[in-house]
Amino acid sequence: MATTAEQMRAFKGVSILSAGFRPFYLFASVWSALMVPLWIWIYSGGDAAGMRINVSWHAHEMLFGYLGGIIAGFLLTAVPNWTGRLPVTGIPLAILFGLWGIGRVAMLCPARDSLAGVILDSAFLCVFAAVIWREILTGKNWRNLPIAVMVTLLALANIGFHLGETQMTIRLTLGIVLTLIALIGGRIIPSFTTNWLKKAGRVIMPPSFNRLDLLVIIVTAVALLGWAMVPVSMWSGGGLLAAGGLNGWRLSRWRGLATGKEPLLWILHVGYAWLVIGLVLLGMASLGQVVSPPGAVPMQAGLHALTAGAIGVMTLAVMTRSTLGHTGRPLTADRGTLIIYILVNAAAVVRVGAALMPQAYMSGLIISAALWMMAFAGFIRVYGPKLVTARLRA
Structure with a gap:
C-alpha cells in the first residue's frame, strides 16, 4: 500500500x-x-x-x-x-x-x-x-x-x-472542540516532541499516551459538558478548575521547555497551555458568579483564552507544521512563521486582557482583531504558495 x-x-x-x-x-x-x-x-x-x-x-x-x-x-x-x-x-x-x-x-x-x-x-x-x-x-x-x-x-x-438552541449549542460545540484538542493534542505533541528530542540526542522523553491521559480527557469532557448545561455553578466551576489542573499536569510531562530551539514544536506546547489557562479562567468565572459579591474574572476572559488562545494558536501550529511536512519541505520554522506565531499569541493576550479591563474593552477588541487578521494574512502570504503548488520531490 x-x-x-x-x-x-x-x-x-x-x-x-x-x-x-x-x-x-x-x-x-x-x-x-x-x-x-x-x-x-x-x-x-x-x-x-x-x-x-x-x-x-x-x-x-x-x-x-x-x-x-x-x-x-x-x-x-x-x-x-x-x-x-x-x-x-x-x-x-x-x-x-x-x-x-x-x-x-x-x-x-x-x-x-x-x-x-x-x-x-x-x-x-x-x-x-x-x-x-x-x-x-x-x-x-x-x-x-x-x-x-x-x-x-x-x-x-x-x-x-x-x-x-443557540447559546447552549455554542457551549456544547466549544466543549466538543476542546475535547478534540485534548485528545489529538495529547497524541501529536508528545509524539512530535519525542521524535525531535531523539534527533537532538536527548535521553528523557515524554511518556506515551496511557490510561491516565484517557482519564484526563474524560474529566475534561465531563467538566465541559457540565459547564455547557449549567454555565454558572459550584460544580461547573470546580470541574473546570480540576480539568485545567489535570491538563496542566499532562502538559508538564511533555518536555516543552526542551523544545525552545524549534518554534514548530514549542508553539504546540504554547497552544495547549492556552487550553489550560482557558479552563482555569472559565472555572474561576463560573465559581465567581456563584459567590457574593461576584468574582473578578468575567466569563469572556475564559472563553477567549479558549477560542482566540487554544483554538487560534493550535490551529495555526498544526496548519504550519502539516503544510511543511505534506508539501515536502523541512520541518523547521522560518522568520515568517515565527512572526505568525507571535501575532496570534498577541491577539489572544490582548483579547483576554480586554475582557479583564472593561475600561479598555473596545480598543482591546480592535487591536486584537488587527493582530488576528495579520496572523492569518501572514499564514496566507507564507504558506499560500506552498498550498497551491505541487509537492516538492524528495
Whole structure:
C-alpha cells in the first residue's frame, strides 16, 4: 500500500485538490482573516449592508465555519495515514470544499434561518462526518472511532444551532472542540516532541499516551459538558478548575521547555497551555458568579483564552507544521512563521486582557482583531504558495 505522500505525488490533477489540507487550510484562513475584522466593524457600529451579522453569527463562523474547515483539512489528510486508504482528492474534494464555501455564503444571507439556508449551511459537516465514518469503518481503524463520533456531534450541534438552541449549542460545540484538542493534542505533541528530542540526542522523553491521559480527557469532557448545561455553578466551576489542573499536569510531562530551539514544536506546547489557562479562567468565572459579591474574572476572559488562545494558536501550529511536512519541505520554522506565531499569541493576550479591563474593552477588541487578521494574512502570504503548488520531490 502506497503512503499518503506517495498517493499525493501520484495525483495528476490541480495541485490544490491533491490533498484535503490544501483548499481548507488556505480558504479557511482567508475566511478567518476577513471574518473577525468584519465582526468588529459591525459590533462597533458599522453598516451591516443587509447582512445579519451579530454575536451568534460570529460564534457560529468561528466554530463551524473557520474551525470546521480546519478540522476537515486536518482529518482528510490524517485519516489516510491512520487507515491506509486513499485520500479524498480531485472532484470529491472539490465538492466537499464547495459545500463548505456555500455554507459560508448562506450564513451571510438574510434568509439563513429559512429551510434552504439551514440545509445549505448544514450540508458540509453532515457529508464530512459521513466521509470520516466511511474511511474509519472501511479501514477498520477502531482506535479513531472517537474522532468520528466527535465530528458527528459537531455536525449535529450545527443543526441544533439553527433550531434555536443557540447559546447552549455554542457551549456544547466549544466543549466538543476542546475535547478534540485534548485528545489529538495529547497524541501529536508528545509524539512530535519525542521524535525531535531523539534527533537532538536527548535521553528523557515524554511518556506515551496511557490510561491516565484517557482519564484526563474524560474529566475534561465531563467538566465541559457540565459547564455547557449549567454555565454558572459550584460544580461547573470546580470541574473546570480540576480539568485545567489535570491538563496542566499532562502538559508538564511533555518536555516543552526542551523544545525552545524549534518554534514548530514549542508553539504546540504554547497552544495547549492556552487550553489550560482557558479552563482555569472559565472555572474561576463560573465559581465567581456563584459567590457574593461576584468574582473578578468575567466569563469572556475564559472563553477567549479558549477560542482566540487554544483554538487560534493550535490551529495555526498544526496548519504550519502539516503544510511543511505534506508539501515536502523541512520541518523547521522560518522568520515568517515565527512572526505568525507571535501575532496570534498577541491577539489572544490582548483579547483576554480586554475582557479583564472593561475600561479598555473596545480598543482591546480592535487591536486584537488587527493582530488576528495579520496572523492569518501572514499564514496566507507564507504558506499560500506552498498550498497551491505541487509537492516538492524528495
